[in-house]
Amino acid sequence: MKAYERLLKYVKVHTTSDESSETIPTTKRQFDLANILVEEMKELGIEGVRVDDKCYVYGYIPATKGYETKPSIGLIAHMDTAPSASGKGVNPQVIENYNGEDVLLKGDNSVLSVEKFPNLKELKGRTLITTDGTTLLGADDKAGIAEILTVCEIILTENIPHGKVCIGFTPDEEVGRGADHFDVKGFGADFAYTIDGGIEGEISYENFNAAKAIVEIDGVLVHPGSAKNTMINALNVACEFNSMLPQTERPEHTENYEGFFYLESLNGDTAHATMKFLIRDHSSEKFLEKKDTLIHLEKILNEKYGEDTVKIDIKDQYKNMLEHIKPCLHLIENATEAMKTLGITPVIEPIRGGTDGATLSYNGLPCPNLGTGGFAFHGKSEHITVEGMDLCTNLIVEILKRYSK
Ligand SMILES: [Zn+2]
Numbered sequence: 001m002k003a004y005e006r007l008l009k010y011v012k013v014h015t016t017s018d019e020s021s022e023t024i025p026t027t028k029r030q031f032d033l034a035n036i037l038v039e040e041m042k043e044l045g046i047e048g049v050r051v052d053d054k055c056y057v058y059g060y061i062p063a064t065k066g067y068e069t070k071p072s073i074g075l076i077a078h079m080d081t082a083p084s085a086s087g088k089g090v091n092p093q094v095i096e097n098y099n100g101e102d103v104l105l106k107g108d109n110s111v112l113s114v115e116k117f118p119n120l121k122e123l124k125g126r127t128l129i130t131t132d133g134t135t136l137l138g139a140d141d142k143a144g145i146a147e148i149l150t151v152c153e154i155i156l157t158e159n160i161p162h163g164k165v166c167i168g169f170t171p172d173e174e175v176g177r178g179a180d181h182f183d184v185k186g187f188g189a190d191f192a193y194t195i196d197g198g199i200e201g202e203i204s205y206e207n208f209n210a211a212k213a214i215v216e217i218d219g220v221l222v223h224p225g226s227a228k229n230t231m232i233n234a235l236n237v238a239c240e241f242n243s244m245l246p247q248t249e250r251p252e253h254t255e256n257y258e259g260f261f262y263l264e265s266l267n268g269d270t271a272h273a274t275m276k277f278l279i280r281d282h283s284s285e286k287f288l289e290k291k292d293t294l295i296h297l298e299k300i301l302n303e304k305y306g307e308d309t310v311k312i313d314i315k316d317q318y319k320n321m322l323e324h325i326k327p328c329l330h331l332i333e334n335a336t337e338a339m340k341t342l343g344i345t346p347v348i349e350p351i352r353g354g355t356d357g358a359t360l361s362y363n364g365l366p367c368p369n370l371g372t373g374g375f376a377f378h379g380k381s382e383h384i385t386v387e388g389m390d391l392c393t394n395l396i397v398e399i400l401k402r403y404s405k
């Protein structure tokens with residue numbers, strides 16, 4: 001079976017995750033796909049196939065006889081789709097020999113336009129898969145699952161020598177919890193790749209260090225007519241706090257390796273205000289400096305307005321995986337060499353966000369990310385091509401071949 005045929009099957013299963021849910025997985029419906037994958041994996045001849053009570057799917061292909069000492073490589077993708085758009089009733093449009101021009105999405109008569117997505121021009125001549133405009137596509141990350149299982153089918157049916165290959169499918173990646181309950185030990189891989197990204201040839205192994213800061217401000221509320229030298233307006237203190245941060249270090253003014261302070265929300269009244277900041281930086285030194293800056297502001301404002309006016313609580317969210325990938329740069333070298341063999345141009349860019357691979361890398365499983373061939377994730381403009389998926393599939397096979405040398 002071709003990878004896109006699997007994709008078209010999986011996107012029919014509604015697997016949207018839910019940020020507001022406290023359950024594991026955040027939505028029960030993710031088990032619907034997990035159970036289908038378990039059956040398919042067994043049919044393919046994958047061993048040790050299981051889905052656990054937290055909706056993580058695992059399995060492995062034992063090493064070819066004589067290749068048992070080769071590194072065991074993990075392949076990981078996620079089953080959920082982003083809550084930012086509906087993932088229910090997905091009805092893809094498959095356009096053969098795509099002409100490189102605007103595409104009418106027939107479900108809501110909207111247009112997937114070349115002006116907005118100039119990458120479409122490069123896809124001319126390919127078989128393009130889009131949404132019908134009423135949902136997202138779910139190529140993020142069902143394309144990753146489809147490619148991984150197609151790789152399994154290829155190495156099992158074509159008798160390609162390989163080390164142990166471990167397969168893992170996670171729930172809840174889109175709500176930042178995909179790696180939380182991943183059984184790294186039971187998975188059994190020495191190294192892994194998440195297959196969860198954009199264009200074929202994309203390989204990422206640097207991401208942000210991330211923290212969130214909650215700033216609570218207690219004001220002093222008195223009648224405004226007699227407020228002189230008494231009132232402390234929490235909202236004004238909040239504005240002052242924000243104005244003391246470097247204005248150029250905001251998301252809207254930064255790119256590439258530039259970090260930022262992002263004021264995500266500000267709520268309150270005179271008596272009390274709450275601000276939520278996201279702090280991001282690739283450099284761990286600059287990341288620490290940013291956190292120190294916030295603590296310094298807390299101190300300065302408390303000296304000005306009185307102790308306990310400002311209280312800040314900073315929590316780390318995830319870290320840059322780079323320092324865990326550096327000792328195993330073969331993961332990057334083997335991938336880029338495999339790309340060259342297949343005529344794919346490597347696209348290496350720092351991720352301005354986090355990935356499950358970052359958390360897994362910190363939990364002892366070095367795990368860069370590879371593209372799936374998809375574009376414009378998390379909304380109705382999402383699209384992918386049959387050829388791009390084939391390239392990504394072949395790339396993974398090629399990487400496994402390299403690790404068996
Ligand atoms: Zn994804």
